[in-house]
Amino acid sequence: MLGFKIERAAAPIWMRSLIPVIAILVTFILTATLVIMAGANPLEAYRYFLIAPLSSQVSALEVLVKSTPLLLTGASVAFAFAAGYWNIGSEGQLYAGAIAAAWLGIILEGVPSVVAIPLMLVGGFAAGVLWALPPALLKVKLAVDEVVTTLLLNSVILFIVSALLNGPWRDPVSGWPQSPEIAASTVFPRLIPRSRLHLGFIVALLTIAALWFILSRTALGLKMRAAGLGQEAARFAGVNVENTILTAALVSGGIAGLAGVGEVAGIHFHLIEAISPGYGYTGIIIATLGGLHAVGVGLAAIFIGLIDTGAQTVSRALGVPVYLGDVVQATLLLVTLGLFILQNYRIKRA
Amino acid sequence: MHAIQMRGITKRFGPVVANDHINFDLEQGEIHALLGENGAGKTTLMRILYGLYHADEGEIRVDGEVVHIASPKDAIRLGIGMVTQHFALVPTLSVAENVVLGYTDGFRVEPQAAQQRVAEAAARFGIEVDPAALVRHLSVGERQRVEILKALYRNARILILDEPTAVLVPQEVEVLFETLERLRQGGLSVIFISHKLYEVMTVCDRITVLRDGRVVGTVDKEATSQAELARMMVGRETFGVTRQDGRPQGPVLLRIENLSALDQKGLPALKEVTLEVRAGEILGVAGVSGNGQTELSHVLAGTLKPTEGRVLVGNEDLTGADPARISAAGVGRIPEDRHEGVIGELSVAENLALEYLDEFVKGGRLDHRRIRQHAERLIAEYQIKASPTDRTRTLSGGNMQKVILARALSRNPRVVIASQPTRGLDVGATEYVRSKLLEQRDRGAAVLLLSEDLDEVLALSDRIAVIYEGRIVDVLPASEADVEQLGLMMSGAREGTSARV
Numbered sequence: 001m002l003g004f005k006i007e008r009a010a011a012p013i014w015m016r017s018l019i020p021v022i023a024i025l026v027t028f029i030l031t032a033t034l035v036i037m038a039g040a041n042p043l044e045a046y047r048y049f050l051i052a053p054l055s056s057q058v059s060a061l062e063v064l065v066k067s068t069p070l071l072l073t074g075a076s077v078a079f080a081f082a083a084g085y086w087n088i089g090s091e092g093q094l095y096a097g098a099i100a101a102a103w104l105g106i107i108l109e110g111v112p113s114v115v116a117i118p119l120m121l122v123g124g125f126a127a128g129v130l131w132a133l134p135p136a137l138l139k140v141k142l143a144v145d146e147v148v149t150t151l152l153l154n155s156v157i158l159f160i161v162s163a164l165l166n167g168p169w170r171d172p173v174s175g176w177p178q179s180p181e182i183a184a185s186t187v188f189p190r191l192i193p194r195s196r197l198h199l200g201f202i203v204a205l206l207t208i209a210a211l212w213f214i215l216s217r218t219a220l221g222l223k224m225r226a227a228g229l230g231q232e233a234a235r236f237a238g239v240n241v242e243n244t245i246l247t248a249a250l251v252s253g254g255i256a257g258l259a260g261v262g263e264v265a266g267i268h269f270h271l272i273e274a275i276s277p278g279y280g281y282t283g284i285i286i287a288t289l290g291g292l293h294a295v296g297v298g299l300a301a302i303f304i305g306l307i308d309t310g311a312q313t314v315s316r317a318l319g320v321p322v323y324l325g326d327v328v329q330a331t332l333l334l335v336t337l338g339l340f341i342l343q344n345y346r347i348k349r350a
Numbered sequence: 351m352h353a354i355q356m357r358g359i360t361k362r363f364g365p366v367v368a369n370d371h372i373n374f375d376l377e378q379g380e381i382h383a384l385l386g387e388n389g390a391g392k393t394t395l396m397r398i399l400y401g402l403y404h405a406d407e408g409e410i411r412v413d414g415e416v417v418h419i420a421s422p423k424d425a426i427r428l429g430i431g432m433v434t435q436h437f438a439l440v441p442t443l444s445v446a447e448n449v450v451l452g453y454t455d456g457f458r459v460e461p462q463a464a465q466q467r468v469a470e471a472a473a474r475f476g477i478e479v480d481p482a483a484l485v486r487h488l489s490v491g492e493r494q495r496v497e498i499l500k501a502l503y504r505n506a507r508i509l510i511l512d513e514p515t516a517v518l519v520p521q522e523v524e525v526l527f528e529t530l531e532r533l534r535q536g537g538l539s540v541i542f543i544s545h546k547l548y549e550v551m552t553v554c555d556r557i558t559v560l561r562d563g564r565v566v567g568t569v570d571k572e573a574t575s576q577a578e579l580a581r582m583m584v585g586r587e588t589f590g591v592t593r594q595d596g597r598p599q600g601p602v603l604l605r606i607e608n609l610s611a612l613d614q615k616g617l618p619a620l621k622e623v624t625l626e627v628r629a630g631e632i633l634g635v636a637g638v639s640g641n642g643q644t645e646l647s648h649v650l651a652g653t654l655k656p657t658e659g660r661v662l663v664g665n666e667d668l669t670g671a672d673p674a675r676i677s678a679a680g681v682g683r684i685p686e687d688r689h690e691g692v693i694g695e696l697s698v699a700e701n702l703a704l705e706y707l708d709e710f711v712k713g714g715r716l717d718h719r720r721i722r723q724h725a726e727r728l729i730a731e732y733q734i735k736a737s738p739t740d741r742t743r744t745l746s747g748g749n750m751q752k753v754i755l756a757r758a759l760s761r762n763p764r765v766v767i768a769s770q771p772t773r774g775l776d777v778g779a780t781e782y783v784r785s786k787l788l789e790q791r792d793r794g795a796a797v798l799l800l801s802e803d804l805d806e807v808l809a810l811s812d813r814i815a816v817i818y819e820g821r822i823v824d825v826l827p828a829s830e831a832d833v834e835q836l837g838l839m840m841s842g843a844r845e846g847t848s849a850r851v
């Protein structure tokens with residue numbers, strides 16, 4: 001016999017709230033080897049990752065720019081996960097929102113901004129909802145696994161975008177596979193002059209606030225959490241689990257759609273294939289790291305935005321590949337997930 | 351000649367004494383039944399013999415020699431084989447591969463040679479299976495035969511079968527019995543666990559009855575009857591409570607008509623059940639677990655749709671209604687499994703409010719103050735040792751059950767459905783729950799009590815229905831209930847039961 005046994009027992013509260021901090025430390029220890037192999041000093045590298053981006057106003061604002069879509073996709077994923085709906089499709093739903101924004105940005109030519117911009121947001125939200133609808137319906141009506149369907153739809157919409165950009169929407173001026181530039185009245189206003197920070201950041205913050213409000217202050221939120229934490233018991237208590245999950249899935253899609261609108265109307269001003277370098281997938285990391293809690297999601301999104309910005313600085317300053325940032329993120333996710341599982345156990349002397 | 355002797359075997363799980371100084375002998379070439387209610391300790395005793403558990407006290411002899419069985423490996427070496435309640439087969443492998451798995455000399459398995467040898471073994475033991483078939487294509491009965499063949503292939507001389515008929519349809523039971531009889535004639539000794547009397551009387555030579563972890567006695571089949579076995583198994587002299595008869599009866603509040611439903615596997619589990627419960631009475635449903643009680647309680651709670659029949663509360667037809675409607679119609683429900691009733695990660699206050707959420711919404715927002723006050727009131731009234739903000743999973747079983755009780759009963763429901771309401775509770779909590787059910791009855795609610803604990807049914811009920819294999823065998827006034835008779839009906843005895851309504 002081993003002399004030790006493992007039993008199920010939840011970790012104390014203080015330890016749970018330390019998990020993100022522990023995860024970050026463990027991640028840095030694990031990735032240090034890679035940094036060394038890339039020929040850089042790990043401490044130096046982490047200074048660039050974490051501190052350098054915050055040392056000037058320009059780059060600090062750039063962190064918030066990077067965080068904008070991440071706040072939204074993180075909120076999108078958290079909203080679905082809270083109800084136990086494993087939406088892996090925020091990436092695709094973001095593209096749906098981006099397509100809608102690119103389209104509305106053309107046809108709303110001449111409409112004043114006060115009308116056009118709300119329409120852009122509503123349209124992008126609706127497009128995200130629409131793209132989230134088929135897998136959500138399949139889930140609640142036929143119990144088809146949403147992980148598979150939402151994931152597959154991500155590739156489908158990429159093909160649609162590609163078809164649009166190489167076909168009807170190809171920019172007649174430049175001939176590049178990108179949609180024509182959106183009308184000036186539909187462009188999101190800048191929040192601070194000479195920075196790229198745009199209206200989408202405010203939308204993202206409001207969304208995070210809404211996430212908090214809905215989850216903790218409304219009946220829908222309680223039903224969602226009940227369905228997510230104990231589906232059978234929720235059903236027993238009279239919660240309409242199917243409707244609740246459907247609502248959560250669709251709102252989640254809508255939020256991801258907003259992220260797409262922000263990228264089109266705030267950053268690129270037209271649709272391109274590479275509008276998202278995987279913001280939807282990063283949203284999963286953010287939602288998990290943030291413990292599906294609004295405040296946690298907000299902090300995690302800004303943290304990941306920081307690392308993303310930092311990765312570029314590191315690679316420029318130390319000559320290591322930009323991909324190192326992705327490796328750090330992925331490691332962080334795995335470590336966090338591992339800690340979330342491990343916190344439910346403790347080792348005891350037998 | 352004794353194949354097995356177990357002497358003074360004791361096994362504790364925390365405070366539970368699952369086996370209490372058990373003596374058990376198995377003779378060469380006999381089929382010996384281990385009979386007892388759920389939780390009597392049958393499985394535990396056999397898991398000890400097979401090396402899955404280790405006894406705290408006692409010794410085991412095989413062929414007269416004291417042995418130490420540390421693991422199933424030792425048991426197999428000693429010629430002991432066991433077919434557990436849950437099969438241990440790899441569905442994607444063939445029958446032959448499953449049989450030889452872990453019992454080949456070399457590292458490689460030669461499919462052809464393995465099939466050849468398994469086919470020979472099957473023929474020798476007279477067990478009908480196709481060695482080349484994939485296990486996932488087999489029926490439950492066939493899988494069981496593979497398990498038996500697996501044990502015999504490992505040269506088992508002693509075969510333990512843990513409730514082998516629980517998963518079989520009647521025709522498969524016949525085949526199993528024929529197989530066992532043939533193997534016995536070939537010299538195999540068999541331990542056959544069951545709680546079904548007629549099966550035991552059909553296939554076994556001797557019967558050892560366990561109750562509450564102790565041996566009640568060992569009898570020869572020839573020298574006993576189903577009635578005596580039922581008495582030994584259930585074993586109560588008095589009911590322990592005196593009931594005043596002739597309490598006033600109100601109108602019928604719960605009417606169940608010809609109700610049928612399927613279990614999770616899609617097999618008929620509830621068959622044309624008809625019951626009536628009146629205001630101010632407790633109707634107890636007695637039965638061994640797995641005879642349709644789970645499905646009955648799920649249908650009445652709204653979490654399972656019936657395939658046929660009707661459920662009426664007062665004049666309201668609630669057939670196939672969802673839990674919200676059933677709750678709103680004035681039905682208080684206590685689920686069989688506490689974790690079906692409360693969500694561990696939510697707070698006590700949230701769980702208490704969940705069933706009546708609409709009442710706690712003000713201007714589109716949850717009224718957290720009212721939710722908290724509601725919880726404080728119920729915590730005081732039902733003596734729940736917890737604060738409203740505690741996560742429910744941190745509560746003890748008894749307090750968790752009180753949360754469920756408070757939610758179900760605080761609105762004075764017309765009808766109460768209580769499934770296994772005291773399962774796993776300590777004495778104090780059990781008493782409390784029972785007194786609350788009696789309080790509901792006295793208040794004029796119609797209470798349907800589903801319980802595997804016969805004592806509980808006898809102590810609380812005004813009338814008793816017995817359920818067996820999804821059917822109501824009989825309904826009788828508690829004053830006429832006779833333990834022996836109930837025991838017989840619960841175990842599916844095929845004699846001595848008269849269908850009354």
Ligand SMILES: Nc1ncnc2c1ncn2[C@@H]1O[C@H](COP(=O)(O)OP(=O)(O)O)[C@@H](O)[C@H]1O
Nearest residue numbers: 363366368386387388389390391392393394395
């Ligand atoms: N692994 C275990 N841990 C804790 N208690 C157990 C365990 N196995 C059995 N028990 C308890 O021991 C008693 C006897 O159980 P068991 O041997 O399974 O009964 P049977 O097979 O006769 O239905 C029951 O009270 C059961 O809850």
Ligand SMILES: [Mg+2]
Nearest residue numbers: 389392393394
């Ligand atoms: Mg058992």
